[in-house]
Amino acid sequence: MKKKLTSYCSSYILTHFCAFLFFSNTSWSQEIVTTRDIGVWLNIGVNYKFNKHWNIALTPSLRTFDNASKIKSTLVDLEVDYRINKNFKLGAGGRYDYARKNDFTFTNDIRYSLDIEYKTNFSEKFEFKYRMRYQHKYINLFTFNPEVEENSNFRNRLKMSYNFTKHSLYFSAELFRKYEYYQKPKFNNLRISLGDEFKIFKSEIDIAIAYERQLNNPYPLNFFFLNLSYCFKLKKNE
Amino acid sequence: MSKYLILFLILVAFSSCKKQKIVFDSIANDQFELSLMLRLNGKDCAFDSKLKLLKYSIDESALMNFSTFIEFQKIATIQFNNISLINNAINNLGDLELNKVYDLTISTNGTSTKFGILFTDIPIIQIVTHDEILNEPKSLSKMTLNYPQFNRPSDINWTGIELRGATGLKFDKKSYGIGIYNDRSLENPSSAAFFDLNTNKKWILNGMFIDKSKIRNKVSFDLWKSMAGNIEHVNVESRYVEVFVNHSAKGLYVLTEKYTEQQLNLDQQAVFYEGVDNSDVTEFKVYPSKKPTSAEWEGWEQLFPEPSQVIEWTDFENLSQLIAKGTDSDFKNNIGQLIDLDNVIDYYLLLNICYGTDNLGKNWHFLKRSPAAKFQIVPWDLDGSWGRNPVATPLGYAAIASNHFYRRLEELNPDNYNARLKQRWLELRSTAFLETNISNLFNDNFEILEQYKIIPFENNLWQTDINLISEQAYMNNWLTNRLIFLDDYFN
Numbered sequence: 061m062k063k064k065l066t067s068y069c070s071s072y073i074l075t076h077f078c079a080f081l082f083f084s085n086t087s088w089s090q091e092i093v094t095t096r097d098i099g100v101w102l103n104i105g106v107n108y109k110f111n112k113h114w115n116i117a118l119t120p121s122l123r124t125f126d127n128a129s130k131i132k133s134t135l136v137d138l139e140v141d142y143r144i145n146k147n148f149k150l151g152a153g154g155r156y157d158y159a160r161k162n163d164f165t166f167t168n169d170i171r172y173s174l175d176i177e178y179k180t181n182f183s184e185k186f187e188f189k190y191r192m193r194y195q196h197k198y199i200n201l202f203t204f205n206p207e208v209e210e211n212s213n214f215r216n217r218l219k220m221s222y223n224f225t226k227h228s229l230y231f232s233a234e235l236f237r238k239y240e241y242y243q244k245p246k247f248n249n250l251r252i253s254l255g256d257e258f259k260i261f262k263s264e265i266d267i268a269i270a271y272e273r274q275l276n277n278p279y280p281l282n283f284f285f286l287n288l289s290y291c292f293k294l295k296k297n298e
Numbered sequence: 299m300s301k302y303l304i305l306f307l308i309l310v311a312f313s314s315c316k317k318q319k320i321v322f323d324s325i326a327n328d329q330f331e332l333s334l335m336l337r338l339n340g341k342d343c344a345f346d347s348k349l350k351l352l353k354y355s356i357d358e359s360a361l362m363n364f365s366t367f368i369e370f371q372k373i374a375t376i377q378f379n380n381i382s383l384i385n386n387a388i389n390n391l392g393d394l395e396l397n398k399v400y401d402l403t404i405s406t407n408g409t410s411t412k413f414g415i416l417f418t419d420i421p422i423i424q425i426v427t428h429d430e431i432l433n434e435p436k437s438l439s440k441m442t443l444n445y446p447q448f449n450r451p452s453d454i455n456w457t458g459i460e461l462r463g464a465t466g467l468k469f470d471k472k473s474y475g476i477g478i479y480n481d482r483s484l485e486n487p488s489s490a491a492f493f494d495l496n497t498n499k500k501w502i503l504n505g506m507f508i509d510k511s512k513i514r515n516k517v518s519f520d521l522w523k524s525m526a527g528n529i530e531h532v533n534v535e536s537r538y539v540e541v542f543v544n545h546s547a548k549g550l551y552v553l554t555e556k557y558t559e560q561q562l563n564l565d566q567q568a569v570f571y572e573g574v575d576n577s578d579v580t581e582f583k584v585y586p587s588k589k590p591t592s593a594e595w596e597g598w599e600q601l602f603p604e605p606s607q608v609i610e611w612t613d614f615e616n617l618s619q620l621i622a623k624g625t626d627s628d629f630k631n632n633i634g635q636l637i638d639l640d641n642v643i644d645y646y647l648l649l650n651i652c653y654g655t656d657n658l659g660k661n662w663h664f665l666k667r668s669p670a671a672k673f674q675i676v677p678w679d680l681d682g683s684w685g686r687n688p689v690a691t692p693l694g695y696a697a698i699a700s701n702h703f704y705r706r707l708e709e710l711n712p713d714n715y716n717a718r719l720k721q722r723w724l725e726l727r728s729t730a731f732l733e734t735n736i737s738n739l740f741n742d743n744f745e746i747l748e749q750y751k752i753i754p755f756e757n758n759l760w761q762t763d764i765n766l767i768s769e770q771a772y773m774n775n776w777l778t779n780r781l782i783f784l785d786d787y788f789n
Contacts, residue, residue, distance in 0.1 A: 091320055091322060091324070091333055091335075091371050091374065091406055092319070092406065092407070093318065094316060094318050095318065095319050096315075096317035097315075097316045098316065241482065242428070242482040242483075243429050244428075244429045278321075278323070279321055279324060
């Protein structure tokens with residue numbers, strides 16, 4: 061399975077890199093707005109667990125759009141978690157993102173995030189999680205322009221999971237509220253995911269179908285994407 | 299794995315993949331720029347998406363054999379009046395007329411959309427904002443003023459915009475307060491000059507929704523300015539404009555100066571107060587029981603010095619106390635020391651000739667430029683005048699606008715007030731208050747509006763029934779009767 065997935069990923073990246081080279085100069089107009097699109101998010105990472113409290117993960121990702129034919133962004137996430145007890149967890153993360161803007165140019169963005177997560181089990185099989193995340197993003201930070209674009213988001217995510225043999229089926233909904241200094245805060249995005257997490261050997265795979273909808277926009281984008289995550293898990297004593 | 303891919307493919311098939319839409323009213327980008335539709339000579343046409351109408355401000359003289367550099371979207375083609383326009387090139391559009399709607403067809407990706415385009419000689423203000431415009435706080439916006447003069451560059455500024463007014467807020471058409479800023483942060487105030495007016499940091503876009511003539515406030519200030527002579531008459535200037543907020547036409551406005559320390563040329567010694575409510579206190583009938591401790595004092599508001607820096611009411615307290623509860627002899631002996639009676643007389647005559655009934659409690663300001671100077675009255679918001687009250691109800695001409703302050707002046711006659719009042723009336727009646735002079739002020743402003751041909755558009759936009767011809771006749775007739783009445787009264 062792992063081999064199959066790796067091979068799929070390599071061919072996917074190659075295909076889309078070629079597509080990007082061909083299509084990256086496509087003209088773009090503000091008069092034409094995309095109201096529906098599909099894409100793929102591909103994440104391959106490694107997770108290292110120091111002990112029952114501390115955990116660190118490094119995850120490079122690739123995201124596509126425009127009928128999944130163009131690269132939207134390539135990014136790397138570094139996240140650290142601290143589990144306080146069986147219910148609460150704190151997290152902090154950093155991200156480097158080579159992202160495509162609406163005018164088809166790319167920017168080098170840096171983001172940090174702070175999380176608090178609450179988890180509880182309704183029964184042996186049903187699990188409920190709530191995560192609040194604050195994130196702050198610097199757009200094109202390395203231009204060393206004194207006026208670096210920045211924005212923040214408060215994100216609230218609810219996740220319900222149903223666990224059965226090696227699988228965890230889940231549904232999650234997340235609401236984004238964006239803060240930019242040149243406009244008043246507004247809810248700008250809703251993300252709904254339906255997925256399955258399962259373990260193979262020392263790895264965890266998460267496959268989800270997700271839907272995002274822009275909010276507070278007269279012509280909102282409805283974005284459907286397949287979210288594929290592969291995470292290799294390591295522990296300190298291994 | 300294959301199950302999920304199949305599921306995803308089903309979803310993809312269900313959603314029919316990517317879908318795009320051609321729109322002309324998309325939200326602005328983060329630099330507050332609207333999408334390019336049609337740009338002539340470097341100036342964007344304003345666009346109302348409901349009416350599917352573009353408007354462009356230009357002098358009539360420039361429209362003869364009109365050649366201009368034209369820009370539009372790369373992927374679009376445009377037909378103007380059956381002429382195919384060439385992008386990023388000078389196009390000759392032939393002889394065009396003002397205020398005539400021409401056909402414009404924009405074709406993008408095989409889809410054609412029909413619009414109208416109208417050339418007008420009224421200056422156009424385009425405001426772009428990402429936020430709803432509220433009473434407070436200000437919303438960040440970008441304001442572009444396009445002048446009709448073909449080669450005059452546009453004035454483009456970062457601005458903070460908010461709704462203004464009190465009763466005006468309940469009407470669909472709003473007035474706006476504008477602050478000028480250096481950047482998008484709303485933290486670095488700046489200033490800007492428009493038309494031939496002086497640089498100022500705050501401006502007003504007055505919607506004049508109630509005013510059936512659209513000229514009352516402007517004419518009143520023009521008259522106040524013209525009657526000044528050797529007496530200082532602080533006033534504001536204004537210019538007619540048409541306003542668009544994002545992709546929505548808002549109709550006729552006047553861009554008006556706002557009193558600021560910059561506009562009034564004040565130094566740190568000056569004090570400036572405004573009556574914000576009609577009350578016994580602001581009409582000087584009653585002296586407040588409590589001393590002022592903040593920027594607000596029983597219907598009065600301190601505008602300068604900046605209240606966040608210092609609260610200063612001493613001299614104005616003395617003036618209020620003298621008028622409201624000073625003994626007759628104190629009032630008679632001292633009022634002329636505290637306030638400029640020539641200015642007080644002129645303000646009284648202005649209010650009475652235009653019969654401003656809303657300007658003797660609220661909408662009047664008191665300015666003192668230095669500790670040694672006297673107070674002077676500064677008018678404000680004269681929309682309710684010339685035969686109509688502030689809600690446009692017709693008023694008779696046979697009444698006097700007055701309050702406790704003016705009644706005391708008449709009764710006690712300090713510094714020969716009554717004779718000076720009569721003398722000044724007679725002087726003005728042969729100069730600024732000549733019926734022909736005032737009538738010309740009316741007619742000149744009506745003529746400007748008539749030339750802009752904006753009123754039918756305004757009526758359509760706001761479902762009003764403004765008729766400038768009948769209002770002009772009403773005002774001129776009212777003025778004739780008013781002058782007969784006042785001549786009789788002052789004589």
